[in-house]
Amino acid sequence: KAGVTQTPRYLIKTRGQQVTLSCSPISGHRSVSWYQQTPGQGLQFLFEYFSETQRNKGNFPGRFSGRQFSNSRSEMNVSTLELGDSALYLCASSLVGSGGAADTQYFGPGTRLTVL
């Protein structure tokens, strides 16, 4: 079974631009979560989507948004990029997002975003 895939793997943008990242979950998984990882803050939860609906949201500004399509693929968008947005963006998928036994999250390889 193919794992979680993310595109692109690397991105370089300048301040003020916007960016869209894509995540394809494991086949059959309906929950997709997004995380930001930086050396200083570690892994921080951005949001979670299930059945095309945002179900949970972390403490990030409104410049960070996302969506999920009917095939469970998800995108996240960051508008008006700031230098501090430079990070590894990870998505993770799970079956239904219950957090319970046998519903583990599996991570994709991540997208490394650099904002200049």
Added chain:
Amino acid sequence: QKEVEQNSGPLSVPEGAIASLNCTYSDRGSQSFFWYRQYSGKSPELIMSIYSNGDKEDGRFTAQLNKASQYVSLLIRDSQPSDSATYLCAVVGQGGSEKLVFGKGTKLTVNP
């Protein structure tokens, strides 16, 4: 604010020794607990999950959970240089929503 705390390390152990990684969490209602391993430049990979008090063993790895003390640990027996990585503790909070809260990780180095 739900928090997960880990010693940042670095933790250094000789090859063949037992590495002990610890994690505490603040949300008493937390239901699910995970240990992820992250090699430098790679994404986290799940190595252990535990849901009830006690020990859970998988090969050289043992996870221990004590909900009363809000404490979860990971023991790695017969540590190998390939175990050198950052170990992330993650907790799913009350309500069953898939919102993993991660600790900042403990960097483990196993010296040959």
